[in-house]
Amino acid sequence: MATLGALDSLTSKLREIHHLHDAAAVLSWDQETYMPAGSGAIRAEQLATLQTLAHNQFVSREVEALLCTFLDSETGILLSKHQDSLDDTSQALLRETWRDFSRAKKLPSAFVNKLERECSIAQQVWAESRQTNDFQRFLPNLERLVGLKRKEADYLGYTDSPYNALLDTFEPGVTVAQLRPLFAELRTHLIRLLKQIQHSPVQPNTSLLTQSFDTTKQIDFGRLVLKQMGYDFQRGRLDLSAHPFTTSFHPTDVRVTTRVFENDMPSCLFSCIHEGGHGLYEQGLSTQHYGTPLGEAISLGIHESQSRLWENSVGRSQAFWQYFYPKLREVFPSQLGGVQTDEFYLAINQAEPSLIRVEADELTYNLHIMVRFEIELEIIEGRVQIDELPEIWNAKIEEYLGITPSNDAEGVLQDVHWSFGAFGYFPTYTLGNLYAAMLFDQAKKDMTDLEQNISQGNFQPLKNWLNKHVHQWGRQYSASDLIQRVTGQPLTPEPFIRNLEEKFGNLYQFPTSFSSKTST
Numbered sequence: 001m002a003t004l005g006a007l008d009s010l011t012s013k014l015r016e017i018h019h020l021h022d023a024a025a026v027l028s029w030d031q032e033t034y035m036p037a038g039s040g041a042i043r044a045e046q047l048a049t050l051q052t053l054a055h056n057q058f059v060s061r062e063v064e065a066l067l068c069t070f071l072d073s074e075t076g077i078l079l080s081k082h083q084d085s086l087d088d089t090s091q092a093l094l095r096e097t098w099r100d101f102s103r104a105k106k107l108p109s110a111f112v113n114k115l116e117r118e119c120s121i122a123q124q125v126w127a128e129s130r131q132t133n134d135f136q137r138f139l140p141n142l143e144r145l146v147g148l149k150r151k152e153a154d155y156l157g158y159t160d161s162p163y164n165a166l167l168d169t170f171e172p173g174v175t176v177a178q179l180r181p182l183f184a185e186l187r188t189h190l191i192r193l194l195k196q197i198q199h200s201p202v203q204p205n206t207s208l209l210t211q212s213f214d215t216t217k218q219i220d221f222g223r224l225v226l227k228q229m230g231y232d233f234q235r236g237r238l239d240l241s242a243h244p245f246t247t248s249f250h251p252t253d254v255r256v257t258t259r260v261f262e263n264d265m266p267s268c269l270f271s272c273i274h275e276g277g278h279g280l281y282e283q284g285l286s287t288q289h290y291g292t293p294l295g296e297a298i299s300l301g302i303h304e305s306q307s308r309l310w311e312n313s314v315g316r317s318q319a320f321w322q323y324f325y326p327k328l329r330e331v332f333p334s335q336l337g338g339v340q341t342d343e344f345y346l347a348i349n350q351a352e353p354s355l356i357r358v359e360a361d362e363l364t365y366n367l368h369i370m371v372r373f374e375i376e377l378e379i380i381e382g383r384v385q386i387d388e389l390p391e392i393w394n395a396k397i398e399e400y401l402g403i404t405p406s407n408d409a410e411g412v413l414q415d416v417h418w419s420f421g422a423f424g425y426f427p428t429y430t431l432g433n434l435y436a437a438m439l440f441d442q443a444k445k446d447m448t449d450l451e452q453n454i455s456q457g458n459f460q461p462l463k464n465w466l467n468k469h470v471h472q473w474g475r476q477y478s479a480s481d482l483i484q485r486v487t488g489q490p491l492t493p494e495p496f497i498r499n500l501e502e503k504f505g506n507l508y509q510f511p512t513s514f515s516s517k518t519s520t
């Protein structure tokens, strides 16, 4: 049939375009891991060429014509004559490709070029400004970027707030109106829990984690944990980079990185587990749908749910360390020989206000996100003066965490995101935490022996469950549809709060009020 032929042509065209993105991703991975420091400038040009080629091919008449064989050229709605002949998978493929296509088409290429150039320059200026603790230096670049991002929102179109257009890039379908009450509810519980922890007589001895740990042995242990989780080293590898990340060129080539510090043992370990969670998602995507939206992750929030599930729900659980602690102690007998499992478990679950987001614990992390969400919303809606951001930032950190940055490097300048124009990105971290708790709760319901399996180092059932319920679908479902399908309820902070309450209530020995109605 002609229509099926057109669908095949579209798929192979998308795959071809994806090869360009994958080639660019290999270059980016190399840039972060092995590239000599002196080749930064030419690498930026090489990447720009590949990305421009991919963009031009994607917004081409050829792709448009193939899409419009099936879809209305104005609205992207499926033509009625195809409604019965195309299965759900094909319809999802067309729907998601149209989403990407129409968004890409809305941005004039001169604008995209200008934005990319500004981002590239702003990132360098930001790095220097952070190093010298000089916000004024970054200010003109940030002001220009904010102007461009507001323009981008105008091009993309939005209802209610321009921020929604930017948020939609990272977490399709989520809006400010949805986030505000969600975060407000979460905040109330987090602040209450934090107060209870701070008033607890139990306090962890974290100095045991900052002894001297051989870095090669740390990396080997991280590799061991990754293997046990089911991360496939035949289809992946582990390297070192300044900031840990995961990248994928195909489900058969998914690479993770970590970093390692002699006097900060949890950093390497939990980076491995976190990136391993991202890596399992990428390795679990469909090879059949590679190159199309159905072979891609749903959203940043769902991606982060996979890393957070492994890092926190699994990697910071008692069951996990029941299995792994004796092994860790064997690797580091002089450092951990006298440390009991419970003492170690408490130390890796310390919760206390701190200034740096990437070092924050499972609980306070979300308060850091709320601060950023509120500020960037005001920025994009034009309700703040950019030159007043340092003061605004410090006041909000004081309000949420009760501490004040002593300089802008540990305040408003600490994150890279705004410098590459990623406004609307931060909320996906907290959404990831909430999705993770919902999914892990459901996994426990579906597999009553899950915890027992984890305590025996058997992670296969959990990995299979995630493969089946999350990974294999790609973008067939939206994030909200997937969560509803898998857990039977819409996005809610309840499982996340309940789990924190139970865990920290036990660790820090305070009564758990929130869970009492459900735990009898």
Ligand code: ZN
Binding pocket: 274, 278, 304, 307
């Ligand atoms: Zn992550």
